[in-house]
Amino acid sequence: MEARTLTRPATAALATLLRPARVSAVQCRGHKTTTRTKKALNIAPHPDFVPSASLGGGHTILVNPPAAAPSVYHTPFKFLPPTDPRRRANLSSLFNKTTPSNESSSSTSSTSLPPAIKVPARGANPRYHLTKDDVAEIRRLRAEDPVKWSVTALARKFDCSEVFITICTPAPREHKERIAARLEAVKSKWGGIRTRAREDRSRRKEMLFKGEL
Numbered sequence: 001m002e003a004r005t006l007t008r009p010a011t012a013a014l015a016t017l018l019r020p021a022r023v024s025a026v027q028c029r030g031h032k033t034t035t036r037t038k039k040a041l042n043i044a045p046h047p048d049f050v051p052s053a054s055l056g057g058g059h060t061i062l063v064n065p066p067a068a069a070p071s072v073y074h075t076p077f078k079f080l081p082p083t084d085p086r087r088r089a090n091l092s093s094l095f096n097k098t099t100p101s102n103e104s105s106s107s108t109s110s111t112s113l114p115p116a117i118k119v120p121a122r123g124a125n126p127r128y129h130l131t132k133d134d135v136a137e138i139r140r141l142r143a144e145d146p147v148k149w150s151v152t153a154l155a156r157k158f159d160c161s162e163v164f165i166t167i168c169t170p171a172p173r174e175h176k177e178r179i180a181a182r183l184e185a186v187k188s189k190w191g192g193i194r195t196r197a198r199e200d201r202s203r204r205k206e207m208l209f210k211g212e213l
Contacts, residue, residue, distance in 0.1 A: 146175040
């Protein structure tokens with residue numbers, strides 16, 4: 001009995017050493033973590049919201065006006081009842097503003113219009129220097145080699161506009177098919193992002209021509 005009593009502390013210590021250590025998954029916050037969090041959240045207030053010293057520590061009125069003052073003339077019709085008189089007032093003011101501008105548009109056209117865009121035009125004295133033989137030569141060259149004699153090359157050779165070249169002779173069908181096949185080969189290498197971007201661009205162009213943008 002005495003031997004068992006003497007060996008019990010040694011047995012308990014040995015069992016403690018042989019027992020596998022268990023790591024607790026619960027995180028415990030100490031005083032250092034709490035202090036660090038408090039320091040991070042201790043932000044000084046903005047000077048505009050600090051009580052004024054001239055009031056002696058009393059109540060302070062903070063003035064924070066909106067970006068734009070409301071006006072009854074800018075109230076949308078959607079927020080007005082059908083019987084509200086401001087609907088008729090808004091319509092009358094709108095027509096009164098647009099009518100004088102339409103009447104005086106002719107007098108102020110020189111000042112309100114943007115500057116003229118410098119684009120190539122025929123001018124006041126267009127030249128008619130090309131003959132039937134020149135037109136026949138243009139068509140022959142265009143049909144002979146459309147790659148070498150492009151619209152730009154023919155316009156430079158005969159000293160005329162590219163629009164006149166396209167009116168005189170259109171591109172051959174084989175040349176158009178070759179250009180279309182080359183374009184399709186380029187489009188086949190596009191990814192989804194570029195394809196959607198080009199589709200959106202063409203859709204925006206159509207909306208712009210229709211006046212929807």
